Amino acid sequence: MGIIIKGTGSYVPEKILTNADLEKMVETSDEWIRTRTGIQERHISTPEQATSDLAYEAAVKALANANMSAEELDLIVVATVTPDHSFPSTGCVLQRRLGAKNAFCFDLEAACSGLLYSLETAFSLLKCRDKYKNALVIGAEKLSSITNWKDRNTCVLFGDGAGAVIIGKDDSVDYDCIVASDLHSDGNYSEVLKRRSGGSRMPDTAETIAEGLNCIYMEGKEVFKLAVGAMVGAAKSVLAQSGVAASELRYVIPHQANYRIIDAVAQRLEVEDEVIYRNVHRYGNTSAASIGLCLDEINSSGAVKRGDYLVLTAFGGGLTWASLLIKW
Ligand code: UT7
DSSP: OEEEEEEEEEEOOSOEEEHHHHHTTSSOOHHHHHHHHOOOEEEOOOTTOOHHHHHHHHHHHHHHHHTOOGGGOSEEEEEOSSOSSSSSOHHHHHHHHHTOTTOEEEEEOOGGGHHHHHHHHHHHHHHHOTTOOEEEEEEEEOGGGGOOTTOHHHHTTBOOEEEEEEEEEETTOOSOSEEEEEEEEOGGGTTSEEEOSSSSSSOOOHHHHHTTTTSEEEOHHHHHHHHHHHHHHHHHHHHHHHTOOGGGEEEEEEOSSOHHHHHHHHHHHTOOGGGBOOOHHHHOBOGGGHHHHHHHHHHHTTOOOTTOEEEEEEEETTTEEEEEEEEO
C-alpha cells in the first residue's frame, strides 16, 4: 500500500492583465518587467470571484482526473494568504460547494510555501491514521485583492489562480509520493514580506487602506537574496536524504516568483535547463498556487509518468521555505 498522487487540477481566471496594460497604470515598462522578472502576463479574478471559487474549479478538475467523487475525500487543506474570510476557513467553504461531506477541512498559511507545507501535512495525516484514505490539497490565491495597484514595486509581480493535488492510498503501489521533505521557517525575517494591516495587530481603517498598508509589502532585494540560498539548500537536502541524484530528476519545480531566481536555483543545483519547469511568464507569482499550477500542467500534458522523480522547492513570507522530493 502506498500514498500516491491520484489527480491534479488547476484554474486561472479568464481575464489577462498584460505588461502593456500595466504600463497604462503605473510608471513601468514591458522591458523592465520582462528583464527583471520574466513575467509577460498574469490572470486576474473578477470582483465577484473569491479564492474558494478559484479553488472549486481546480478541485472539480482534480477529482475528475483522479476519477473520484467528493464524498471519497477525508481531508481538504487549502493553502492561501487570501482566504475568503478570516473564518470560516476557505476549506470549509469549498467543502460545502463540493459536497465533500466526509472530509474535515482547514486552511494552512505558509505564504508561497503553502502548497508544500500542506502536502507534507496531509501526507503525514494519511500516513499515521488508517482511517484517512484521500486528501485534497489546494494552493489558491486571489492576490489581486491584496495588491496595491499604485505601487510599481509589487503590482507587476502577482497573479491569481489555484492548483489542486489529490493524494491517496492505493493497494497496487509499493511506494509513497513524498520520498523526502525539508521544511523551514525563520520568523526573524517576518518584516521583509508581509501585509502590514488587516489583522489583529493593526485592524484596517480608512487610513491604513489609504496608505496601502493592507496590501502586499516586500523588500524585493532582501527576499531575492534569501530565496535562492534557501530553495537550493532545501532541494539539496531532499536529494541527500533520498539518495536520488540530481541527474535522475524528471523535473525541478521551483516556486514561480521570478525568472532570475529560478535561473539561479537551476545553476546551483547543476541540473539541465530542460529539467527546470517555468511558467511564471504566463501567470506571474501566484504564491501558494504556483507549484500546483505547474504540477497540473505537467500532468495534463503527459510530461510526467509513474515513478518519475521531481523536486519541488518554494520560498515565501514568514519566512518559510520547503522542498519535497516527489515520486510520481
Ligand atoms: O513569492 C515570494 C518570494 N518573492 C520573491 O521571490 C521576489 C524576490 N524579489 C524579486 O524578484 C526582485 O527583487 C524584484 C523583481 C521584486 C525587483 O527586482 P530588483 O532587481 O531587485 O529591483 P529593485 O527593487 O532593486 O529596483 C531597481 C529599480 C529601482 O529604481 P532606482 O531606485 O534604481 O531608481 C526601482 O524603483 O527599479 C525600479 N522599479 C521599477 N521600474 C520600473 C521597481 N519596480 C519597477 C517597475 N518598473 N515595475
